[in-house]
Amino acid sequence: MTASFSLTSLSPGTVLHGVPVVAGVQYAPVIRPGTLPTLDPAAGADLAEADRQSERERFTAAAATVAGRLRERAAHATGAASEVLAATATLAQDRGWLGAAEKRIKEGAPAVRAVDGAIDQFVEMFTKLGGLMAERVTDLRDIRDRVIAELNGLPEPGVPLPDVPSILCAEDLAPADTAGLDPKLVVALATTLGGPTSHTAIIARQLGIPCVVAVTGLDDVPAGTMVLVDGTTGTVTVTPDEAEAKAAVAEAERVAAAAANWSGPGATSDGHAVAVLANVQDGAAARAARETPAEGVGLFRTELCFLNRDTEPTVDEQAGIYAEVLDAFSGLKVVIRTLDAGSDKPLKFAGHPDEANPALGVRGIRIAEGNPRLLENQLDAIAAAADRTNTRPWVMAPMIATAEEAKAFAGHARSRNLTPGVMIEVPAAALLAERILEHVDFLSIGTNDLAQYTMAADRMSAELATLTDPWQPAVLALVAMTVRAGTATDKPVGVCGEAAADPLLACVLAGLGVSSLSAAAAAVQGVGAKLAGATLAQCREAAEAVLVTASAADARAAALAVLG
Structure with missing residues (x-):
């Protein structure tokens, strides 16, 4: 420990604050991505x-x-x-x-x-x-x-493979860096940049390792320094007291072990049912999620078979991919989201125009306006997969903003004997949820985009990460409004955004009246175990306390005061 003190000018015990993303506690030495060579733009003589x-x-x-x-x-x-x-x-x-x-x-x-x-x-x-x-x-x-x-004939840049369990700290991490991490060797992540829905955050959830983003002062912590990362409070403690750090890790491991024993189904300690479902993107992910106590799939992202292609996949190709997921959860609920492309996920074959502000442009269901066959073909493929597997999946459309859009989508889905629903990601849809529910059978709240659009804050901005925190009271107020519409019409309202992967927030959502929570497979047991440890009355008390707070930090603290 003494040696590590000399690595940084930060005083032992210094606590750096960021935005918590994945719960858990780890204590280990810091590793950093390899330093890249500085490039001189003027280097090299002009070519003949x-x-x-x-x-x-x-x-x-x-x-x-x-x-x-x-x-x-x-x-x-x-x-x-x-x-x-x-x-x-x-x-x-x-x-x-x-x-x-x-x-x-x-x-x-x-x-x-x-x-x-x-x-x-x-x-x-x-x-x-x-x-x-x-x-x-x-x-x-x-x-x-x-x-x-x-x-230059050099090795591919990226994250070094550590010899011992380590904590990866960086300014930011590219998808190629985070996607191949071994969670047994890289046991936690902390970044200076990024937000709660950045690539780093999403993959950390999939790996099931603690993660804190937008950490002020993290760049001053060099490789080799011992740090304690707390993904619940959003802190990174530099060279902490070793005994205290190990005790904190032991307590986190105790909680994780209790979660590992949770076998479902989702419910509060007094028996109020809240279905705990999994988010998946392909057959392999569905089969892995089936090994958890997940009661079904709350979000099947279908973009994967469309991306990186010059032509639209055929109906038969799509049906084969969808059938893999339906087979993996045969007899259980599967909610399929139709294509959510556009913006940062352009399709080569859809004729995307250049847009001044793609996040507010032609994305999600709006792509179908100029490419109606794209949606029709996808729904045909889902119906074919349903027939092939003898199932009846639910389908939902992303980026719905009006009741008219919901009505049109519902017509397409019902004509194929599919159960229609929509995503609530746009504040307008939350405000008009009861009217939208006149046309569809369920709602699913996507908290990632709902936070971005509610707070007028780019969800990838480190400077604005506290605004896009799903604990923002304004976001939770819209969730509460949406759930009330579901209660009034006796139709289910679930949450499938990253907020559902936060065990503490999951209890608050249950208290608001959410009927299902869908998270990354790695988060299923943690969410289920936390729910099982609280009564419905406690969840409701926490929800009421959160809705009267003024900031995300206050909301989290209010929930902790009730639920621990």
């Missing part, structure tokens, strides 16, 4: 005319190799990791930045300088666009580093 074509070909091959590696990792990954890797592979082959780099090479710039300049150009553009486009900046820089490493 005769050498420019071969240099362009060398660049094209390097970019294709990087994209191929990312696609291969996506194919071997599951769930959120697979999706974010596939999206990054698509970005690595984006004609925009590739064309900008080729133009520079054609003008005489060596490939390394051309890549650096082209990526800088698009980083500036994406940053100005803001919203979900801004979140791709980390991905772009990661692609730059990988392509330049390939051009």
Whole structure:
């Protein structure tokens, strides 16, 4: 311990504060991603005319190799990791930045300088666009580093493989860094940037390791320093008292062990049922989730079979993918979300226009306006998978904002004998939930986008991470309003956003009247165990206390005071 004190100027016991993302406590030494070489944009003499074509070909091959590696990792990954890797592979082959780099090479710039300049150009553009486009900046820089490493014949950059269990700290982490982590060796994550719904946060939930983002002062903590990460309170304690740190970890392990013994079904300690479901993205993730006590699937994200393709998958191709998930949860509830693309997940075959603000543009159900067959084909595929597996899945549309949109979607779904519902992600939909429920059979609240749109804050912004915290009272007020509409019409209202993976918040949501909670498979037992340890009266008391607070921190503290 004494040696670690000398690694940092921060005083022993210094507590750094961030936004809690995944609950749990870990105490271990810090590791950091390898330092990348500093690039001099002016380095390298201009190329002779005769050498420019071969240099362009060398660049094209390097970019294709990087994209191929990312696609291969996506194919071997599951769930959120697979999706974010596939999206990054698509970005690595984006004609925009590739064309900008080729133009520079054609003008005489060596490939390394051309890549650096082209990526800088698009980083500036994406940053100005803001919203979900801004979140791709980390991905772009990661692609730059990988392509330049390939051009220079260097090993792929990324996270070092630690010899002992360690805590990964970084300014930010790209999907390719986080998707392949071994949770036995990387036992917690902390970042300076990022928000509650960043790629880092989503994959940390899938891995089931503590995570804190937007940590002020984290950059001053060097590799080798012993730290205590508390994913419940959102703190990183630098060189803490060793005995106290180990005691905190032991208590967290005791809680985790109790959660590991929870076998369902979801209910409070006095028997009030709250279904605990799993979020999945493909058959492999569904089969893994089936090994947990999850009572079904509350969110089947279907984007994976559409991304990174030049053409729309056929109805038969889609039906095969959907049937895998329905088979894995045969006889249980499965809620399928129709395609939620657009914005940061563009489709090559859908003719997306360039948009000044993609997060407020053509995404989710809005894509069907210009591509009606896309939705019709997907619903045909879901119906075919249902027939093939002798099931009747529920289907829900994302980004619904009006009752008219809900009515149109419900008509399409019912004509195929599917149970229709919609996502509540837009404040307008929460405000008009009772009117929307005149047309559909259920609602599912997506707290990630609901927080972003309610608080007018980019959910990927570290500076605004406290605003997009799902504990924000304004967000929870809209959740309460939506649930009241469900109660008035006797129709179920669930939560499938990342808020459902927070055991403490899950109890508050149950107290508000939510009928189901759908989380990453790794979070299912923690959520179920926490619910099982509280009475419905306690959950309601916590919900009432939270709704009268003025900040996310106050809301979390109010819930802790009631539920512990």
